[in-house]
Amino acid sequence: MEDMIFYDRLQFAFTITFHYIFPQLTMGLSLMIVYFKWKFLRTKIDKYNNAAKFFMKIFAINFTMGVVTGIPMEFQFGTNWAKFSELTGGIIGQTLAMEGMFSFFLESSFLALFIFGEKLMGQKLHFLTGFLVFLGSWASGWFILATNAWMQHPVGYEILDNGKFVLENFSALFTNPWLLPAFLHNQMASVVTSAFVMSSIGAFYILRNKHSEYGKLFLKTGVVFGLISSVLVAFPTGDWNAKNVAKYQPGTFAAMEGIFETEEAGAEIVLIGQPNMVEKKLDNKIAVPNILSFLTYQEWHKQIPGMDQFDADELPDNIPALYYSYHIMVGLGTIFIGVMALALFFLWRKKLYNIKPLLWTIMFLVPFPYIANITGWYTAELGRQPYLVYGLLRTSDGISPTVSSGNTLFTLLGFVALYMLLGLLFLVLVGKTINEGPTPKTH
Amino acid sequence: MEIFWYIAVGIVLTVFFILDGYDFGAGIIHLFFAKKEEDKEVITKSAGLFWDSNEVWLVAAGGMLFMAFPTFYASVFSGFYLPLIIVLWLIIFRAIGLEFRGQFKYQMWKDIWDKSFGVSSLLLALFFGIALGNIVRGVNLGSVENGVSAHEGHYFFLPLWDSSFSPLTEHPGVIDWFTIIIGFIAVVTLTIHGANWVILKTNSSINSKLKSVIFKLNIALAVLTLFSLYVWQIVNPNSLDNFIHKPYLLVFPFIYIIGLVGLFFIKKIKKDSHAFVLSTLLILGGITSSLASLFPVILPSINNTHEDLTIYNTAASEYGLSVAMTWGIIGFILLFVYMIIQKRLMGGKIDHMDYGH
Numbered sequence: 044m045e046d047m048i049f050y051d052r053l054q055f056a057f058t059i060t061f062h063y064i065f066p067q068l069t070m071g072l073s074l075m076i077v078y079f080k081w082k083f084l085r086t087k088i089d090k091y092n093n094a095a096k097f098f099m100k101i102f103a104i105n106f107t108m109g110v111v112t113g114i115p116m117e118f119q120f121g122t123n124w125a126k127f128s129e130l131t132g133g134i135i136g137q138t139l140a141m142e143g144m145f146s147f148f149l150e151s152s153f154l155a156l157f158i159f160g161e162k163l164m165g166q167k168l169h170f171l172t173g174f175l176v177f178l179g180s181w182a183s184g185w186f187i188l189a190t191n192a193w194m195q196h197p198v199g200y201e202i203l204d205n206g207k208f209v210l211e212n213f214s215a216l217f218t219n220p221w222l223l224p225a226f227l228h229n230q231m232a233s234v235v236t237s238a239f240v241m242s243s244i245g246a247f248y249i250l251r252n253k254h255s256e257y258g259k260l261f262l263k264t265g266v267v268f269g270l271i272s273s274v275l276v277a278f279p280t281g282d283w284n285a286k287n288v289a290k291y292q293p294g295t296f297a298a299m300e301g302i303f304e305t306e307e308a309g310a311e312i313v314l315i316g317q318p319n320m321v322e323k324k325l326d327n328k329i330a331v332p333n334i335l336s337f338l339t340y341q342e343w344h345k346q347i348p349g350m351d352q353f354d355a356d357e358l359p360d361n362i363p364a365l366y367y368s369y370h371i372m373v374g375l376g377t378i379f380i381g382v383m384a385l386a387l388f389f390l391w392r393k394k395l396y397n398i399k400p401l402l403w404t405i406m407f408l409v410p411f412p413y414i415a416n417i418t419g420w421y422t423a424e425l426g427r428q429p430y431l432v433y434g435l436l437r438t439s440d441g442i443s444p445t446v447s448s449g450n451t452l453f454t455l456l457g458f459v460a461l462y463m464l465l466g467l468l469f470l471v472l473v474g475k476t477i478n479e480g481p482t483p484k485t486h
Numbered sequence: 487m488e489i490f491w492y493i494a495v496g497i498v499l500t501v502f503f504i505l506d507g508y509d510f511g512a513g514i515i516h517l518f519f520a521k522k523e524e525d526k527e528v529i530t531k532s533a534g535l536f537w538d539s540n541e542v543w544l545v546a547a548g549g550m551l552f553m554a555f556p557t558f559y560a561s562v563f564s565g566f567y568l569p570l571i572i573v574l575w576l577i578i579f580r581a582i583g584l585e586f587r588g589q590f591k592y593q594m595w596k597d598i599w600d601k602s603f604g605v606s607s608l609l610l611a612l613f614f615g616i617a618l619g620n621i622v623r624g625v626n627l628g629s630v631e632n633g634v635s636a637h638e639g640h641y642f643f644l645p646l647w648d649s650s651f652s653p654l655t656e657h658p659g660v661i662d663w664f665t666i667i668i669g670f671i672a673v674v675t676l677t678i679h680g681a682n683w684v685i686l687k688t689n690s691s692i693n694s695k696l697k698s699v700i701f702k703l704n705i706a707l708a709v710l711t712l713f714s715l716y717v718w719q720i721v722n723p724n725s726l727d728n729f730i731h732k733p734y735l736l737v738f739p740f741i742y743i744i745g746l747v748g749l750f751f752i753k754k755i756k757k758d759s760h761a762f763v764l765s766t767l768l769i770l771g772g773i774t775s776s777l778a779s780l781f782p783v784i785l786p787s788i789n790n791t792h793e794d795l796t797i798y799n800t801a802a803s804e805y806g807l808s809v810a811m812t813w814g815i816i817g818f819i820l821l822f823v824y825m826i827i828q829k830r831l832m833g834g835k836i837d838h839m840d841y842g843h
Contacts (some may be wrong), residue, residue, distance in 0.1 A: 107538065107581065107585050110538055110581070113545075114541070114548075117548045117552075118563060120559075122570055122571060123564070123567075125560035125563060126560065127640070128552060128556055128560040129561075130558055132552050132555075132559060132560065133553070133806045136802065137809070139552055140550045140552065141549075143548070143549035144817035144820075145548075146819075148522065148546065148824055149823055151539050152825075155538075156828065159832070159839065160831055163831060210802070210803060210805055210807070211805070213809040230523070264530050298735050334762060405591075415647050443560075443564035443641075444564070445636075445642060445643035453568075454571045461578060461579075464582075468539050472589060
């Protein structure tokens with residue numbers, strides 16, 4: 044039984060982590076493509092149009108990857124989490140089906156038109172298709188977050204005698220207090236990823252002294268989008284989410300912040316330290332007193348319950364992993380704000396394109412927003428444990444009753460092998476596209 | 487309300503098999519008949535331009551099934567665990583074959599992705615047929631052994647095969663001689679469909695040859711269909727009851743027969759789109775007849791301990807289904823609008839369309 048749960052969780056974690064590499068870029072990038080296309084309509088300068096089309100190529104590769112790794116996500120609800128699907132399908136099936144019907148369809152239909160139909164449609168319609176791709180991809184995020192929000196903070200349901208969750212109020216799924224903060228936080232984080240990818244490509248072109256006109260455009264746009272989104276990720280959206288966790292999942296809040304003991308006179312904020320689960324304390328801790336109470340409740344001396352106030356089975360089952368995920372996300376987010384603020388300062392002083400150390404830094408920072416996004420999701424998902432539906436349905440009660448651990452391990456190994464190949468091909472292809480550059484080929 | 491969603495899921499799934507069916511079929515044609523580089527390239531393109539918007543229908547079908555019939559979704563997806571995951575892998579291999587082939591000009595590179603595209607198309611067609619075979623044959627719900635259930639009555643687990651390869655044992659596997667026959671029917675049908683697609687959308691040099699291929703395959707299909715009707719009776723003796731009690735359901739097998747008979751005149755048909763419509767009727771008729779013969783059952787039980795899964799005992803709540811109908815109808819209209827816009831803009835032969843460079 045333990046094995047079954049472990050492999051099911053591992054397979055889901057692995058496949059969703061790999062999948063989420065792609066949508067986090069496409070959601071943010073679609074916004075930036077719409078911006079370039081809009082700039083082109085306003086100014087009629089070809090550079091902007093070429094930039095839009097270049098990033099749509101990168102978008103398309105990521106979209107394909109997102110589709111082929113996304114279909115397994117939908118299937119796995121049934122294959123590996125059958126009991127969960129059976130009990131909650133009447134509710135989360137709604138939002139998932141709407142995702143497929145409204146947003147995924149929108150995105151994929153108009154992506155094809157954007158790529159193949161520029162000459163056919165004229166510029167205004169071409170802008171519109173780009174906008175619809177953006178709308179589709181963000182709507183997709185909205186429905187997925189609505190699904191996740193229900194699992195984090197279930198609303199609008201009724202539980203029958205046989206344990207089934209039945210929908211009682213459809214609109215409650217979308218007015219869930221968990222949803223809007225989580226959605227905005229997630230979307231801003233995806234803009235961070237795309238802004239860093241764009242700045243990184245820009246820095247690369249400038250440093251290599253090739254396509255450097257585009258390099259400057261990409262870097263400038265990336266830095267502006269990057270700073271705005273990095274700030275918005277932290278405040279107000281991140282702050283808003285943390286307050287929700289404190290309110291609705293207090294045990295999780297204590298665990299992710301690393302508060303082992305309740306402090307009467309207000310909680311400190313932990314910057315660094317390693318959870319020691321045997322002695323129930325943080326080793327090598329560096330913390331600032333009272334800040335957490337202030338950030339969460341705007342009161343310096345407000346008491347925040349520590350992990351000592353909760354039974355072991357009310358707390359997440361992997362506290363160190365949760366604690367690290369959260370702190371890696373927050374730490375990286377802070378670095379992003381710093382780097383982008385510095386870059387914007389030098390951009391304003393018209394020096395950015397010549398400061399090589401900063402360009403190198405921006406170029407090599409590209410993996411980190413991905414890590415921040417993914418550890419952010421780990422924080423949400425590990426934080427919800429040991430439940431699938433917070434407080435109501437345990438993870439151990441959600442797995443498929445008939446699929447043995449041997450079968451799951453077999454498919455997990457298959458996914459690992461296949462996704463390695465996929466990742467390799469993806470890198471080759473994106474590398475090739477970047478290398479060719481945004482300058483249109485002359486036939 | 488259950489019936490509304492049953493029909494809705496049925497339509498989306500059928501559209502998926504018709505649309506993605508032609509690009510599976512194009513893959514099979516590509517594997518066996520395309521020899522020259524230009525033909526290979528153009529056939530790949532005829533699938534590559536469309537596969538992702540076609541597979542969106544699979545995602546929509548999955549989502550709707552999950553929402554409307556959660557118990558069925560849970561039971562079938564976990565019970566057919568291995569074949570489903572293998573199908574996912576094949577879908578991935580096919581997609582990367584299509585998307586990566588044109589990226590480099592090296593012959594070896596192209597050969598690898600050609601095989602990846604062709605072989606996974608073939609296996610997918612086979613697996614989808616086998617899946618249909620499993621649904622009509624039924625499974626050992628609750629994994630009953632000597633009258634004792636190992637699980638709740640709506641769960642089961644099927645290995646890929648059982649050493650007897652017989653559909654009539656207590657624990658049949660996914661692959662047995664009956665489901666393999668249905669699998670062959672699916673392969674032949676989709677090959678015909680794919681050949682029609684290639685003829686319709688391209689100017690490949692094998693187009694005229696493909697017409698005689700379709701003719702020969704159609705003979706094989708007629709033989710297989712008759713044979714399968716006979717074994718179908720052995721495997722599921724109740725399969726004609728619905729047609730006897732509700733004769734209007736015979737319209738579905740009739741659609742299949744029109745397609746089958748019509749395709750014998752393939753060489754005389756002047757408009758390529760007419761031939762494509764005929765193979766579309768084959769798929770439409772085949773799937774709807776199978777569903778109609780089972781209705782309202784969606785997964786028969788082969789033991790006497792547990793009852794069949796029907797649309798009634800696996801559906802979500804009445805309230806959920808009716809709210810979903812409101813947004814579902816809007817969604818449906820949008821789906822068809824998108825499809826029409828897209829097909830109009832990409833109508834005609836695609837030989838000179840830019841793709842993958």
